[in-house]
Amino acid sequence: MIQKRIPHLVRSFRSLFAANDRYGDSPIRGLSKAHERATQNTRYFYLAAALYVWMCLPQWHQAVIGAPPLEHVWPLYWAADIPILPLMDTLGVISATLAILAFWKPDVILFRIGFTLSFLFCASVSASLGAINHGHHEWIWVSLVFIFLPSGTTRVAKLSYCLTFATAQALVLMFYTMAGFWKFAEGIKSLINGVPGNFSPDALAWTLADRMAQTNTSPLLGPFFVDYAILAWPLFLCLMYVQIVSIVIAFRPSMHLVWAGILVAFHTGTFLLMEIAFPTHIVILMLLLIASPFQREDWLRPQTLTLLPLFGGLFAYLLSLFARPILPPRENAQCAI
């Protein structure tokens, strides 16, 4: 009984966030096309993963030269007595090879499981060096979700495939929401305590100055926004908004492309303002959202802005002011007669 209610529950949950994007009523229009694109993107994911792992290999090797004393995180407990340098290199090569195999045959579940596990172990070695490199996280979690991709070409199999791919999209967008949530929560906490915080006009300037002082870096635009903090304020408020509402975008496929563009712009900003680049996050945004299988339009249309979380109604109103009145089809027909 409960099982039969699940699709209905899922539809209701989707509709809750989907606004008037028709994702809620009709999960995937053009299922075969969406499935084909999702399959293609999954394959490219493993291509990008192979490149990423091969690029990480020298860093991982370098990190464990001299056999540093590790504080093993739990996925690596089994390897506590194994010499770390050969282990790291072996795991790295296995992971890179499995990424290639998963690219070659993405429908073979063993390759996908193997890649996720081996990459988790590699990331665990890195995480056992006292602190965690969060650049690896998205790869671990997206590849974990991709383990559940089904094979087959029946309608239900295609639906399952698209659902799994959409879960990976939602998960990545949820990471952004969580990042925004903490900024917002800390801002509220500061307001309650009556101390300067994330809602202060200088908030971003403080963050930039702190980063530059801590790491002795000089990003291209960092000093400018410290000097003209008031210009940075709206950027920071917009960033909080964009991050917090990101999860809603998972349910509004018409917004996938534009939101990914905004998030890529945000990552570009972190480089120009803080000298922190997020290349792998950008690649994952490209694979999951810029090339979203569920995207309805190839380009941004003004109507898409009406789906903007919280401000969609405002855009709908503004568009209605400029829109030309269009007669309903039947009246048009009568006029023609």
Add this chain to the structure above:
Amino acid sequence: MTAVQAYRLRALALPLGVICYFLIAILPPPPGNLELFPFFKWSLFSTTSDRLDDVVIIVRSIDGEQLDEPTHFYDLKDRFGSAEARDSRLAKTADRLAYALLNDDPVQERNTRRLIEHHYMRDARSVEYDLAMITYDPIRRYREGEVKAMLVLKRYSKS
């Protein structure tokens, strides 16, 4: 299991998995850890103010040679590869060392200190350094290098 049942199972399990991730990530981590790997709560640059605290490593001597003045580890780019690479994991590891000190956890303190000295300070045979908590206005620290207060939590020596 039929294809329809598999679809229904995914429709239930995958969203639940996402929700579980969220809940596990926001729960307090195990004692002595900043997070439960690989669940990350994605709190990045969440806190800011005109008065900040930071745990830093201040180096006083390297290989028996006293520095002209105590120097922030990250400013010793020509002496330590980790400083040159601006390895941010060291800053987080220093946070953990301070956390172990403040919570009177000698085992965690020993392990974290060993990691700092044998890995991040591997380019020097002996190092004398302080683990310190500094308080500062970030803009004044950036422009003038001014630190309002510095509290040495503990003095260490790698030998």
